[in-house]
Amino acid sequence: MSQLKVLDFSTLLPGPYATMILADMGAAVIRVESPTRPDLLRVTPPMFDGRSYAHLTINRNKRSLALNLKSAQAQGIIHKLIQSYDVLIEQFRPGVMARLGLDYETLKAINPKLIYCSITGYGQTGPYKDKAGHDINYLALSGLASYSGKTDTGPVLSGTQVADLAGGSHHAVMAILAAVIQRQQEGEGSYVDISMLDCAFAMNGMSGAAALATGQDPQLGSEILNGGIFYDYYPTSDGQYLSVGGLEPQFAQRFFTLLEHPEWLMRCTAPAGQQGLLKQDLANLFASHSLQHWLDLFAGTDVCVEPVLSVHQAAQHPQLKHRNMVNQAIAEDGQFIPQIRSPLCPDHVSASAKIGRCLGQDSIDILKQAGIEDGQISSLLANGDLVQHQD
Structure with a gap:
């Protein structure tokens, strides 16, 4: 994984959590962020020195490039970067990346080995492809919510975002790694279309199998694992x-x-x-x-x-403590911040985890490493199309 290079255009939770997993496993991840529309996760309280704890965790071990993708110069920079990158992850509605000149077909022509993953609520096709949605909506439409709860409560909210994380993030990582293996065998990249509704529907598992075969839907508080017995x-x-x-x-x-x-x-x-x-x-x-x-x-x-x-x-539970599931990530000033570590990577990797970066903190370094000339960097900064280290 240490050789895998990832460009992450996503915000909030599904995409960033997926790239957190990849970064924790050793991938080199650059977040490409808007200078004018900050990721809402950056301002989600509580805060550490004005920075969100959630952001510091979910975007750890990544670098930040703040670039206005509506700028022709910025699009050209992405075209240059993509020549040496393995994976691109984006979370816009269908068609947005195409309008920016950053769709799969365009970038595939530049880098045929590119693995391009789109994470959306409803996928790239179908009557709902352009519709807005959230975790609660995907769970509702998938059937999962219909039997998650009790008869006296109705459907209940989960403590975490099941469709976003188990649906979007985890399925994206699995599909990307499968595409990496396929590329090793066949020499070509591929396009990955992750629909959080599709993935949530697939997670019906046992109850879904029975419902489709018998025509009998699982009911609230009436099944073996949802309150129908002493479990x-x-x-x-x-x-x-x-x-x-x-x-x-x-x-x-x-x-x-x-x-x-x-x-x-x-x-x-x-x-x-x-x-x-x-x-x-x-x-x-x-x-x-x-x-x-x-x-x-x-x-x-x-x-x-x-x-x-x-x-x-x-x-503090002895089992989780024994498994070292809490890690002390390193801030820029040397302070340590406790974070839930990735269960997929070795302890020595977690021990060197670095908190999520400030907006654009790595912008100039990334562009210089990519061979972008100083004059172009200065022009981008002057036009406000590039931001370096904005809190």
Whole structure:
């Protein structure tokens, strides 16, 4: 991965998270950013010295080139850069890159080995291709939201952006790396069209397979894994929560025996949607004692019961600490900022992680390394089409 060179034209979350993964694995990533329309992730609180913690994490290990892509000079610079780059990632609506003279066909003529990845809500084709959308919309249209929740709540919002990250970011990285392998074998680049709706729909997995085959859609709170059986979250007397997941008979038997209700084991074999009374009994029992009481009871046993932790608590969990999942990234002034590290790269790579750069912090260095003459750089700066280190 250390030889892979990536130009990233994306903003906010799906594209930048994808290039964070690539950068963490060693790819050389340059973010090409607008000097006049800053990435909203840069101003998402809370902040560190006026800079967003989210941005500092998601854009770590990348360089920043602030360039006005509407300028003919700037487009020419991208054409020059693309000659030596392997991957381009963009997240504009269909047609925008073509209007800028930076579409796949144009750049492919310059670099036939280019892998060009477009991440959009609905893909490059179809009646929704030009429509705006967000994570919540893709989850809604994909069918995932229709059975994510309980009958008394309706669909619920996830704590993270499932369609953006698991759909857009992760599928983009997988497709790009597959294209890299294909290029090694065939010698040519390719175009990758990532639709977050497509990817979210594909994640229906087991429930989708059953629904398409039987015509019976999964329902809120009625399936094996969405609340239809005792597999669920339960509040304790101190307002904390336990996750109970012992589906397999050997786990369930130990679980009910520890609760001193072995007779409940037979009740957990009832079909999904018919375990309401068992779940109420469990809820009443868990609500009678504190979280620590239940953790002590289940300590050292294999019953698939764990506490619901906050992010900060998760970072302190001995398993995640053992796996070194929190890394201290390096700021320009030598300060260290804790960040969730990539689970895909070795510790020694994470140990040298650098926080996301200021807007245009690397602009002049990047252009000089690309062989752009000083006079052209001065002209771009004078016209406001190039920005160097603007907070």
